[in-house]
Amino acid sequence: QSALTQPASVSGSPGQSITISCTGTTSDVGGYNYVSWYQQHPGRAPRLLIYDVISRPSPISTRFSGTKSGNTASLTISGLQAEDEADYYCSSYRHRNTLVFGGGTKLTVL
Amino acid sequence: EVQLLESGGGLVQPGGSLRLSCAASGFPFSSYAMSWVRQAPGKGLDWVSATSASGGTTYHADSVKGRFTISRDNSKSTVYLQMNSLRADDTARYFCAKGTSWELHDFWGQGTLVTVSS
Numbered sequence: 001q002s003a004l005t006q007p008a009s010v011s012g013s014p015g016q017s018i019t020i021s022c023t024g025t026t027s028d029v030g031g032y033n034y035v036s037w038y039q040q041h042p043g044r045a046p047r048l049l050i051y052d053v054i055s056r057p058s059p060i061s062t063r064f065s066g067t068k069s070g071n072t073a074s075l076t077i078s079g080l081q082a083e084d085e086a087d088y089y090c091s092s093y094r095h096r097n098t099l100v101f102g103g104g105t106k107l108t109v110l
Numbered sequence: 111e112v113q114l115l116e117s118g119g120g121l122v123q124p125g126g127s128l129r130l131s132c133a134a135s136g137f138p139f140s141s142y143a144m145s146w147v148r149q150a151p152g153k154g155l156d157w158v159s160a161t162s163a164s165g166g167t168t169y170h171a172d173s174v175k176g177r178f179t180i181s182r183d184n185s186k187s188t189v190y191l192q193m194n195s196l197r198a199d200d201t202a203r204y205f206c207a208k209g210t211s212w213e214l215h216d217f218w219g220q221g222t223l224v225t226v227s228s
Contacts, residue, residue: 046147
């Protein structure tokens with residue numbers, strides 16, 4: 001099953017905002033509001049940042065926000081901090097009871 | 111404190127089998143869906159399998175259907191992944207994760223490494 005499409009890398013300076021896109025089809029991102037975003041630091045387990053497109057678990061900073069338009073979901077990180085440097089993955093429910101991840105985006109804080 | 115502790119990984123020959131376990135603690139295990147997600151060395155995340163809270167419904171990626179089986183024992187707060195007919199491209203770190211629904215993973219274990227090689 002083909003992965004959702006994410007940019008391989010993005011970068012930003014401390015204090016700036018960045019957006020990571022996640023593009024799928026009407027069979028996944030565009031057809032369901034079950035998009036999640038995860039952060040993974042090197043050698044660590046992933047951490048849930050956003051679920052159901054826009055919802056944020058209680059311990060997650062309000063600097064992280066999610067949106068969706070058509071077949072593309074987006075994660076925005078505002079007030080970029082050095083600790084935000086990590087890999088970011090989106091996932092989406094896909095029809096016929098499967099789940100698909102994006103290829104991942106490496107965020108560099110300049 | 112929520113904990114998920116995976117075990118059972120190791121080196122196995124192509125065509126062989128392994129059974130992974132994930133022991134859970136710190137939350138009401140029988141109320142949560144459980145999943146396995148893998149990550150090949152240097153690669154991205156790849157969903158493998160999931161089970162409902164009761165274990166009555168299971169889901170598997172097309173790439174592992176017919177070879178892998180997820181199951182759970184709520185009396186032991188443990189979820190399993192039986193992996194048969196292993197192939198080189200199954201080599202990965204296998205993470206166990208919990209969620210309020212099967213497509214959502216709100217906490218992950220540290221993973222167990224599976225290497226398929228002759």
